[in-house]
Amino acid sequence: MGFSDADLAAIWLTLRLATVTTVLLLVIGTPLAWWLARTRSWLKGPVGAVVALPLVLPPTVLGFYLLVTLGPNGPVGQLTQALGLGLLPFTFWGLVVASVLYSMPFVVQPLQNAFEAIGERMLEAAATLRAAPLDAFFSVAVPLARPGFVTASILGFAHTVGEFGVVLMIGGNIPNETRVVSVQIYDHVEALEYTQAHSLSAAMLVFSFLVLLALYTFNPTRRKA
């Protein structure tokens, strides 16, 4: 079971993409999940639905709209060009943007569940002890929601590693830039290079299993008393 240089480059790129995506998702997803968990606004429903969309949409739909929106004639494409950033499709950062959207529910939903489970009383207690809201958030909510953070990070990372359809649509298959493992496997299969396809697929399978095993072993869901 050997990997070619191209395979190794794809693996390294995938790990970088998943890491950057997960970090960004925790930064964006934490306040969003907090808001979703505590708000009484009518916007809660619509925002929650938008966050969950990637769960039900085929990746090609998301990829196609991203290609059009981020392209030179799309609104986001015109904005990025006006800002001197160039165009996002066919770049690493284009994949990051796509992955953040695509893996969003896998990070936001576990966090939201964890925050909802904390309940009002704990935070009210913190307030009576004169903790400012931000202080209460970091010293009470975050530690209590730790299992949610672990789940969110693992799922966000693993889901980005497993991403395929979106990358295929906006990636352009550029080595070291957008050719991730799943695309590399697809290329091997299409080119009838089944041995190489097997090696990479087996690695992906083992990796995914170990990640989920870790998730279920070290972070068991709280049993009902």
Added chain:
Amino acid sequence: MAGLLLTGLRPALADAVMVAVAANFTIPMQAIATEFDKDTGHQARLAFGSTGKFYAQIRNGAPFQMFLSADDETPARLEREGMTAAGTRFTYAVGTLVLWSAQPRFVDARGEVLGKGSFGKLAIANAKLAPYGRAASETLNALGLLDALSPRFVQGENIAQTFQYVQTGNAELGFVALSQVMKDGRIGAGSAWIVPASLHAPIRQDAVILKSGQGNAAARALAQYLKGDKARAIIRSFGYEQ
């Protein structure tokens, strides 16, 4: 047993054939199949997909009796592996490569825009997977531009995706199939250079009857029909040679 008998007794006049069709031939084949059903009373049932995937599916017992590939290698390989009915392989279409841009007057009539390099991205189908990609790469090689331009490549997994990159303007220009930009017998929109056939090996698309279609009357009839005048006229009108 009874099932086998019944199948054997069914009149050879009206048979159905399940055909695996390369995705780039979707629209012409739909037109041909409609005519074929009308003219022969047989029924051609079409499944569209990539050649590589069809190969894997056929090797693993997919229920196709005939295969219209996007290349000439895959049918030959299936033949060597004993998966086809002997002596049934033939070329049903030859593709034409064009350098195309969605912008008018971007591509000149002799493709000199390539040498000038006044563009950011050049879309090309994956040369390892797609016959049009290989032809494009051979063309650039013949022009002595392959090394200079390869850093600007964005690769589509197939010719349909490559076309999409150019059509949405994400790549200013790209090598696509003439059949994709032909409309009513001429280049529909944008600007194009029809690449001379001398710059690359012919893009042959071969068809073959598979082992499971050996005794299938509809499969044999369809193979004949594809070589006939009516089908050839349809194929040509979509920008393929024959």
